[in-house]
Amino acid sequence: MSSKPRQYPAINPSFPNMLHGGDYNPDQWIRTPEIWDEDMRLMNLAHCNTMSVGIFSWAMLEPEEGCYEFGWLDTIMDKLAAEGARAVLATPSGAWPAWLSKKYPEVMRIESNRHRNLHGGRHNHCFTSPVYREKTQKINRLLAERYKDHPALLVWHISNEYGGECHCDLCQNAFRDWLRKRYNHDIDALNLAWWTGFWSHRFNSFDQIESPAPHGEHSVHGHNLDWRRFVTAQTTDFMKQEMIPLRELTPNIPITTNMMGTYPGLDYWKMAPELDVISWDNYPSWHRDDRKTWQLASDIAFVHDINRCLKGGKPFMLMESTPSHVNWQPVNKLKRPGMHRLSSLQAVAHGADTVQYFQWRKSRGASEKFHGAVVDHVGHEHTRVFRDVTEVGLDLEKLSPVIGTTVRPDAAVIYDWENRWAIDDAQALRNGRGEKKYEEVCKQHYQAFWEQGIPVDVIDSECDFSGYKLVVAPMLYMLKPGVAERLTAFVEAGGTLVTTFFTGYVDQSDLCFLGGFPGPLKKVTGIWSEEIDSLYDTDTNGVRFSVDNELGLAGAWMAHTYCEIIHAEGARVAASYTTDFYADQPVLTVNDYGKGQAWHLAAMTEYGFLQAFYGKLAEKLTLLHSLDTELPEGVSAQLRTDGSTRFVFLMNYSEEEKTVAIPEKATDLLTGTECFGTVGLEPYGVVVLKI
Ligand code: GLA
Ligand code: ZN
Numbered sequence: 001m002s003s004k005p006r007q008y009p010a011i012n013p014s015f016p017n018m019l020h021g022g023d024y025n026p027d028q029w030i031r032t033p034e035i036w037d038e039d040m041r042l043m044n045l046a047h048c049n050t051m052s053v054g055i056f057s058w059a060m061l062e063p064e065e066g067c068y069e070f071g072w073l074d075t076i077m078d079k080l081a082a083e084g085a086r087a088v089l090a091t092p093s094g095a096w097p098a099w100l101s102k103k104y105p106e107v108m109r110i111e112s113n114r115h116r117n118l119h120g121g122r123h124n125h126c127f128t129s130p131v132y133r134e135k136t137q138k139i140n141r142l143l144a145e146r147y148k149d150h151p152a153l154l155v156w157h158i159s160n161e162y163g164g165e166c167h168c169d170l171c172q173n174a175f176r177d178w179l180r181k182r183y184n185h186d187i188d189a190l191n192l193a194w195w196t197g198f199w200s201h202r203f204n205s206f207d208q209i210e211s212p213a214p215h216g217e218h219s220v221h222g223h224n225l226d227w228r229r230f231v232t233a234q235t236t237d238f239m240k241q242e243m244i245p246l247r248e249l250t251p252n253i254p255i256t257t258n259m260m261g262t263y264p265g266l267d268y269w270k271m272a273p274e275l276d277v278i279s280w281d282n283y284p285s286w287h288r289d290d291r292k293t294w295q296l297a298s299d300i301a302f303v304h305d306i307n308r309c310l311k312g313g314k315p316f317m318l319m320e321s322t323p324s325h326v327n328w329q330p331v332n333k334l335k336r337p338g339m340h341r342l343s344s345l346q347a348v349a350h351g352a353d354t355v356q357y358f359q360w361r362k363s364r365g366a367s368e369k370f371h372g373a374v375v376d377h378v379g380h381e382h383t384r385v386f387r388d389v390t391e392v393g394l395d396l397e398k399l400s401p402v403i404g405t406t407v408r409p410d411a412a413v414i415y416d417w418e419n420r421w422a423i424d425d426a427q428a429l430r431n432g433r434g435e436k437k438y439e440e441v442c443k444q445h446y447q448a449f450w451e452q453g454i455p456v457d458v459i460d461s462e463c464d465f466s467g468y469k470l471v472v473a474p475m476l477y478m479l480k481p482g483v484a485e486r487l488t489a490f491v492e493a494g495g496t497l498v499t500t501f502f503t504g505y506v507d508q509s510d511l512c513f514l515g516g517f518p519g520p521l522k523k524v525t526g527i528w529s530e531e532i533d534s535l536y537d538t539d540t541n542g543v544r545f546s547v548d549n550e551l552g553l554a555g556a557w558m559a560h561t562y563c564e565i566i567h568a569e570g571a572r573v574a575a576s577y578t579t580d581f582y583a584d585q586p587v588l589t590v591n592d593y594g595k596g597q598a599w600h601l602a603a604m605t606e607y608g609f610l611q612a613f614y615g616k617l618a619e620k621l622t623l624l625h626s627l628d629t630e631l632p633e634g635v636s637a638q639l640r641t642d643g644s645t646r647f648v649f650l651m652n653y654s655e656e657e658k659t660v661a662i663p664e665k666a667t668d669l670l671t672g673t674e675c676f677g678t679v680g681l682e683p684y685g686v687v688v689l690k691i
Helices: 033-045 071-082 098-103 130-147 169-182 187-194 219-247 268-272 294-310 340-348 386-397 417-425 440-452 481-491 517-523 607-619
Strands: 019-024 050-053 086-090 151-155 278-279 315-322 353-355 411-414 456-459 470-473 496-500 527-534 542-543 555-568 572-577 586-593 596-601 603-605 633-643 644-653 658-668 674-681 688-689
Touching: 019 086, 019 315, 019 386, 033 071, 033 294, 033 386, 050 071, 050 353, 071 086, 130 219, 169 219, 187 219, 219 268, 219 417, 294 340, 294 440, 294 456, 294 633, 315 340, 315 586, 340 353, 340 386, 340 572, 340 633, 340 644, 340 688, 353 386, 386 456, 411 517, 440 456, 440 496, 440 607, 470 481, 481 496, 481 517, 481 586, 496 517, 496 607, 517 527, 517 586, 517 596, 542 586, 542 603, 555 572, 555 586, 555 607, 603 607, 633 658, 644 658, 644 674, 674 688
Parallel strands: 019 050, 019 353, 050 086, 086 151, 278 315, 315 353, 411 456, 411 470, 470 496, 496 596
Antiparallel strands: 527 555, 542 555, 542 572, 555 603, 572 586, 586 596, 633 644, 644 688, 658 674, 658 688
16 A cells, blocks of 8 residues: 555644635625625524635726725625634636736737637636736735735635636747747757658747647647647646745645636646645536436546545545536536535545535626525525535534545546547547547446445556556556556556556657557557447447456446457457457457556447446455445445544435445444444435444
C-alpha cells in the first residue's frame, strides 16, 4: 500500500466542521438590507455555516475605476462572523464592470473565429491581457488586505469556473512563446511533432504560427493538442497571478477554484498542484428517462473520485450543487423526495468535506431567476426545498467524525484529459459528437467496480501506479513519455493491468507508433493489434470464453461498436469473437509478465461482460471492498477511513426498498442506531455505518 496520508486536517483547521452553504449574492439585495438580516436568520435555521460571497461582485466593489466600495461586504462579513459562520470569499474576475471594457477593450475575448466579443456575459475575458491581470490582481490585493484578519474568512474561491479560450494577438504571441519554450526554439522539432509535411503545412519560423481556427488551420492534430495544452497553461498562469497577493497576505487561508467535472477545455491535473483544495460544481439531471438512477449515480461517483484523486486522496469541496433543480438542462426536473439528501451525501461518501449550493437565494431578475435555491421567491422557510436543505445540514453536523478521512483503493481507472483530446480529435473510429465514447467506456469499466462496492481511484496517466493492485487503462490511445515504461514496471512488480481496444496508438504529439500497436505496450500485453473495426449501432459480434480460461469465466456476451483484430504474441487467449471474418480470433487475452499480468480486451462489450470479468478479477486479486457484503442492484457502498475507524456510506439509488447484510457490528452515524445482521434502506435512503 502507498504511504499517502490516511487522515487530513479539516479544509481550514480553524473551523473543523463539515461546510454547508452556498453561493450568496447579497450585493443583489443591497437596496433591501432587511433581507440580509433575514438571510442570517434563515441560514441558521437551515444549519448552514458557510457562504460563498463576492463571486460576481466586481461592479459593486469598484463601481468606477479606482473608486472602491467595500462597505456592503464589510457588513456581510461581520454579519457572518457574528453568527459564527464563515465566508468562502471569491475573487471577482469571473465577470467585470462595463467601465473596464469601455476603457480597455483588450480584456474582451476574441473567439476562434477571430471576432472580439462585446461586453457582457461572464467567463469571457482574455487570459493574457496585462490590463486584466493588473486589474484583477489589484482588486484581489485590496480584498486580501481588508479581510486578512477577518474572523469570517475561511477559504479563497478564485474566480469562477475558469473556461474557454482567447485568440487575440496577445494570446497568439503568448502561444508562440509557449511553443518556443516547448520545442526549445527549434522549429524543425515542431514540424516533426506536428507532422507538417502533410498538406504542405511546414513552418519556417514560430512567427508563422497561429492558434487553430474553424476557417483556418484545424486539421493538424499536434497543433490542436498543443493549443489545448497552452490554454490550460495560460489559464493556470492567470490563476496563479490572481493568487499572488493572497499567498502573500493570507498564507494560511486555503485557496481553491471551482472546477466543472470532466469539462473538456482544461486539464485539471495541471491546475491542481497550484491549489490547496479541490472544489467542483456538480449538476446531474436526476430522474431521467434514459438512465436508471443508479447508473447515473455511478457516473457521478466517477467524477467525485477524480476530484478526490486530483490531490492524491485529499478531501475536496462540493462547491456547487442545486438544492432542487437547475434552469439550463433540457428538462429541469425537480429532485424527488430523498434525492437531495442522497446526492449530497454521495459527495461526502466519495471524499467531500462540504455540501454547497448554487444558490442561496433566487435572484429576482436575469437568467438565473428560476434556478433552484435554498430560499425561494416566496422568501420564507416553509418550503419543501428548505426542509430538504435543513435535513442535510443536520446530517452534516453528525458527520463531523468523517472530516479529513479518505480511502486508499486497490484499483485505479485511468481517465486522461490529453488522451481524451487526442481521441476526440482523431478522424477515425466513429466520427461525430460523443461517438468516440472514451468517457463512456471509462465510466462503464468504473461502474463494474462501483456496483460491487469496490472503491476506485480515477487518475491521470502521469500518476504513480505503484500503490495499486489493479490499473485499468481503457482506450489509452496516447502514451505520454514514460507511461508505457511505468505501466510495464507496474506489471513486472506484480500489478495487474487491463488495457482495451484503441490503446497505445500514438505518442504525446499524436504521432502513431511504428512497428505495431499497442506500441510500447506490445511487450507487456503480449499482443499485436492489426486492425480495428468500427461498427454501426445495428452490428454486433459475440464474445466466447475459452473453456479453460483462467478466471473460470463462462457465458456468451455481445461485442459492439469497436472490435479490434488482435494477435496473441505470447499472451494466452481467454475469449474469442464468434462471428464475421474475424470469428475465433482473440478478443480477451492475458499475458504473464514479471510477477504480474496484463489483460487486453479488444472490443467494446455489453456491460454484463465487464461485470463478470471484473467480478472474477476482484476476487482473484482480493481487492479492497468498502464492506464485505453482497450489494443489491442500485445500492452502493463507499468507504472513508482514517486507517482505524471505518465509515461506510450505504446508498440506495433505486426506487425500491433494499436490504443489505451487515457483517460487522456498526452504528449508523445519522440515526445513532446499532446495525448488525441486516439494514433496510428505503428508496433513496442512506446509512452511514461507523465501524
Ligand atoms: C455554474 C456557475 C454558477 C451558476 C450555476 C448554475 O456552476 O458557477 O454561477 O451559474 O452554474 O447552475
Ligand atoms: Zn487574449
